[in-house]
Amino acid sequence: MSRALKQMTRVEPVTFDLAVEPLRDLSVALHALGPQTNQTTWQILNPRGQHAVAVGVTVPVTIQIDGHVGYYCAGMNDGAAITIAGNAGPGVAENMMSGVVHVKGDASQAAGATAHGGLLIIDGNASARCGISMKGIDIVVKGSVGHMSAFMAQSGNLVILGDTGEALGDSLYEARIFCAGTPASLGADCEEKPMTPSDKTILVDLLQRAGVQAAPDDFKLYGSARTLYHFHVDNAGAY
């Protein structure tokens, strides 16, 4: 391709100022993008804590949000790379299917809730219920997480560089929790487990993808003791 042609086809980032334009227009524009779109780079200004910014994006575009967002930012993301240069309110990247969501500040409660895939990176802390009922997402939190994180987590990986609140991994299914800090307490049926070479490979890969310099040996692995969700014949009398 000639230099001139390259310049002709080069597409400027689409800038969307939410202080001026309504959020609904942004959602309509993002949902109208087809898989072949050449509007692949978006910058969103002045989110001012609004809810549901950049939700339901189904194409592999890059979206940068400059500021703090409210509830459910990047929810249901399926393929986009969304960066939030600020804090995120409750339910960031909830029900994500694929893609990457990167919160440069802190995340409120229920970050990555019920998400099936993709990678959620939180540079700061996440509050309560991070990764609640996660179903395949990978979450890397560079700070600490609040209570009841990974509650009923089914699959995927939650990596925590800091500490955790009470009841980590309560009623856990088959998600892995890697924590370098100290859990305030483990929830029902969550226990420390030996880290196998394949577990460590997963951790090293996630740390690398999240841009974290940390020694995998500093982490402990927590998982399900599997006593809650398998019926135990000794309990037959209780029914």
Place this chain on the structure above:
Amino acid sequence: MCGIAGLFLKNRALEPELGAMTAAMLEVLTDRGPDSAGFAIYGDGAADCMKFTLRAPVGFDFAAMGHALQVALTVRDDHAVISLPVVREAEVRRILLASYPTVDIVASGARMELFKGVGLPALVSTRFGLAGMAGSHAIAHTRMATESAVTTQGAHPFSTGPDQCLVHNGSLSNHNDIRRTLIRENMRFETQNDTEVAAGFLSWKLREGAKLDEALTAALDTLDGFYTFVVGTESGFGVLRDPVACKPAVMAETADYVAFGSEYRALVDLPGISKAKLFEPEPAKVYFWERAA
């Protein structure tokens, strides 16, 4: 749902702006609670004087009442604030009770004034002229009613003691039991509302000699249910979330103020917010700020 906005000023130069800032924060939270709204604001007090905030049916002649009682009077829609010497408190209460049966004493104290009503938050704050008020701290609430009816009496804040107010996002499950206990302790309740019980519990603790932070700590042991509370006293401002912490809360602190919002949206236009320390109050932890007299 419900929305809470609170602002506690450290920098006294901002005091003339308190009402305007609080009104703006309150209006942003309209979609969290469109049923009713209210606010308490801590303004000027005079030595040896106190204020009553009164509420009466629309059309009530507050001016004639003020003249008869010989008290300073400021009328704001269906509320009025009267100022009187502290030594006249019992006398004025007695006259109000005996001669003005349609007038309710909404709140009393050295500095606190309290206004609330049914309707959208912007309408409520406009009716009372919140944007023009000054003071050291204010707490405002937008209500989405769950536990009791949409009435002015059921709107927040609740006040059950001098210069004390409380707003609440959540619902309490053991309020009837606690109300019965407190009634035996001579606390009086005006409604069947759960939040009034929380306010009454704190007032009872304060009456028994607890400091606000001690009263809030006691609330953690006694109150069952969901709550994010913001409370005010004459000189203090406190925040408490229940241990499960379902109800959202964001705080911002700068050298000039401490601000509370149910969501960050409510804080976004505060001065210097881009450099504020933003944090979520931790569950089951008492937060408390007090200013020197």
